[in-house]
Amino acid sequence: MKLRLEVRAILLLPVYLLIYVYSMLVFIPWYFLTDVKKKKAMAKRLKAKPTSDKPGSPYRSVTHLDSLAHINIPGADTLDKLFDHALAKFEKKDCLGTREILSEENEMQPNGKVFKKLILGTYRWLSYEEVHEKMNRLGRGMTALGLTPKSTVVIFCETRAEWMIMALTCFKYNFPLITLYATLGEEAVTYGLNECEAAYLVTSVELLESKLKTALPQVSCLKHIIYVDNKSINKAEYPDTLEIHSMQTVEELGAKPENSSILPSRPAPSDLALVMYTSGSTGRPKGVMMVHKNLIAGMTGQCERIPGLGSKDTYIGYLPLAHVLELTAEISCITYGCRIGYSSPLTLSDQSSKIKKGSKGDCTVLRPTLMAAVPVSMQQI
Numbered sequence: 001m002k003l004r005l006e007v008r009a010i011l012l013l014p015v016y017l018l019i020y021v022y023s024m025l026v027f028i029p030w031y032f033l034t035d036v037k038k039k040k041a042m043a044k045r046l047k048a049k050p051t052s053d054k055p056g057s058p059y060r061s062v063t064h065l066d067s068l069a070h071i072n073i074p075g076a077d078t079l080d081k082l083f084d085h086a087l088a089k090f091e092k093k094d095c096l097g098t099r100e101i102l103s104e105e106n107e108m109q110p111n112g113k114v115f116k117k118l119i120l121g122t123y124r125w126l127s128y129e130e131v132h133e134k135m136n137r138l139g140r141g142m143t144a145l146g147l148t149p150k151s152t153v154v155i156f157c158e159t160r161a162e163w164m165i166m167a168l169t170c171f172k173y174n175f176p177l178i179t180l181y182a183t184l185g186e187e188a189v190t191y192g193l194n195e196c197e198a199a200y201l202v203t204s205v206e207l208l209e210s211k212l213k214t215a216l217p218q219v220s221c222l223k224h225i226i227y228v229d230n231k232s233i234n235k236a237e238y239p240d241t242l243e244i245h246s247m248q249t250v251e252e253l254g255a256k257p258e259n260s261s262i263l264p265s266r267p268a269p270s271d272l273a274l275v276m277y278t279s280g281s282t283g284r285p286k287g288v289m290m291v292h293k294n295l296i297a298g299m300t301g302q303c304e305r306i307p308g309l310g311s312k313d314t315y316i317g318y319l320p321l322a323h324v325l326e327l328t329a330e331i332s333c334i335t336y337g338c339r340i341g342y343s344s345p346l347t348l349s350d351q352s353s354k355i356k357k358g359s360k361g362d363c364t365v366l367r368p369t370l371m372a373a374v375p376v377s378m379q380q381i
Helices: 002-033 036-044 079-090 128-144 161-173 186-196 205-212 247-255 292-304 324-335 362-366 375-380
Strands: 048-050 059-061 094-108 114-127 153-156 177-180 200-203 224-227 243-246 272-277 287-291 314-317 339-342
Touching (some): 079 161, 079 324, 114 128, 224 247, 292 324, 314 362
Parallel strands (some): 094 339, 200 224, 224 243, 314 339
Antiparallel strands (some): 048 059, 272 287
């Protein structure tokens, strides 16, 4: 038996030798080309220290131990200046992308329920330059409708490219943006709209028809509704006191020669940028006010934790833009030339509930290098 084992070992010796040689030939170039030693050192480096010797004192980044970081790009102390910086560097590069809907099908489930399934095409991209042109047309168009600097705009809409374009427009023209979660119910939306007393609302046709239509009689402050879809609606079904416009018609208004001289009134760092309403999970939604320098400081810390963020990266945006994590993550990406492809929790993967069997989910098509995540979304994936 012992002799038999020795013979087997001798016979397998060339195989072991071949595996060893192959491993060395592959491992050594990989080790040096990928700079593993440097990456390990970066991972193990000291990242934070306590601010004092007292037990329980807060920790602070070693790069800013003596003072908090408050600005990342010199001179860019407001959100509109971040986009100006990005536009100057990445003008022709992809900025925001959306998948084309090729078809929708109703699919009967074994339990008798009918689910809407999507067949989606490739991502279609807007460059930084194209986004900038849309911002200018929208800003001039909204000003022509009567909106003045420091007047608020409510956005009640799903995460999509139009959401971000509208936000960037508001930041540039100094229209404080009020955000409401698209998942809020009619009562919470009515409460938020009445509390903030905004005259301008941005939404989608789906939310307008499903949640806002019955709430509008209880909201007296609204004067203008802008819907982001390229769809038509029956305006006769809405109160006569409301003016309803598509985002496209507002852009067209801003492109008219008589409005070409309208210039943005740029914000100061201390000007109000956002009022973000909470999700209302513990009662009525609460509005949280943030000025430009608050958000700039937060994003400075964010970007320091993502070394090397740049135009080689692709970010997938699917979390609610009405949450500060997703909004600041996306603005940070835009600032550094990282393109953003839009998605939703229902279309993220090939197995997502809205993806037709045999079709590709958004992650498969986009191949992102970055994403923001929360535990609930990870469980769904």
